Amino acid sequence: MPLALWALTLSAFAIGTTEFVIVGLLPVIAADLAVSLPSAGLLVSLYALGVAVGAPLLTALSSKMPRKTLLIGLMALFSLGNLLGAMAPDYGSLMLARVLTGMAHGVFFSIGSTIATSLVSKEKAASAIALMFTGLTVALVTGVPLGTFVGQYLGWQAVFYAVAALGFIAMIGSALLVPNNLPQQKSATFVEQLQVLTEPRLLMVYAKTALGYGGSFIAFTYLAAILQDVSGFSTDHIALLMLLYGVSVAVGNIWGGKLADQKGPIAALKLIFFGLAAVLLLLSFTAPHPVLAALTVLLWGAVAFGNVPGLQLYVVRQAQIYTPKAVDVASGLNIAAFNLGIAFGAWAGGIVVSQLGLMYTPWIGALIVALAYGLTHLSGRLDQKLNTVGS
Secondary structure, eight states: OOHHHHHHHHHHHHHHHHHHHHHHHHHHHHHHHTOOHHHHHHHHHHHHHHHHHHHHHHHHHTTTSOHHHHHHHHHHHHHHHHHHHHTOOSHHHHHHHHHHHHHHHHHHHHHHHHHHHHTSOGGGHHHHHHHHHHHHHHIIIIIHHHHHHHHHHHOHHHHHHHHHHHHHHHHHHHHHHSOSOOOOOOOOOHHHHHGGGTOHHHHHHHHHHHHHHHHHHHHHTTHHHHHHHTSOOOHHHHHHHHHHHHHHHHHHHHHHHHHHHHHOHHHHHHHHHHHHHHHHHHHHHHTTSHHHHHHHHHHHHHHHSTTHHHHHHHHHHHHHHHOGGGHHHHHHHHHHHHHHHHHHHHHHHHHHHHHTOGGGHHHHHHHHHHHHHHHHHHHHHHHHHHTOSOO
């Protein structure tokens, strides 16, 4: 894989760390800024909103910029947002910094996918996307626990300073390693860019992305509670299981990319969505048994994010067919769908827990993921009928 891909991976690691580490810092931030824990929790929600809004909107507005220039500018904006967060004197300022950083996040992953595929041959496209997104999953394994530890002992501001430094290093890496002659898509009018919101085949991809991650996060949001209240694990054991889950996610992400390269994105997505629904359903039965629950969590990690490469590759290929002048915008909307799915899953999971109970989350999540599988199957049938190259 080209060295430029590793610069993208480092950028993804920095972005993943700043997105997820905030969860471990919420109690510290709430106490320091004298706000309630639910109010501090909005730092997570509004970041995701910044991603969801920024991905399609800013990608569309920046469509005429050279890809490398835009990439460097995004990492500069990302570093600035984290610096502002570190120096925020109050809750409102920190909230603004989080939204700003989230907007850079959304655009980075939308153009990063197309840049990654342009750096390698077509048969390695999904693996290139998987390598870039490995930075995001590795952040779950190492960046988040380390950042939480640093924030608890040196203050949450130190974490923001450290991530800003990482973003700056990634920016320098991109400036040195990413080629200057990256393919530039043809300039699209605003109307042409809006077509990504009206093209049924693209809307189907966004729906399966949102449903797949929404279903998974209905249960994942409350995984720690399930492991503690149902499986009987101690807090220390839960932390270890989450670490192992993160390792499994990183391995599954690479596996998912190779699978999409070998079998095509549709075949890979059908297999992974089926596996994800099956694992969620399995958890409904294994949760009361500690050893079986732990094994199920490891299996879950292997398929939890393995569909990312296939989904991003598929949306890019579909956009090249149906909206060729707005490929980056289409990719950005899929990133938005990913984050909307997470937000939906967390919200729906809360309703399920309060109205039905904790152990209803896995099998209800499995049903939602099954809908994503159904849409993937339908996409494959349509590709065969229309004789497209998307699958």
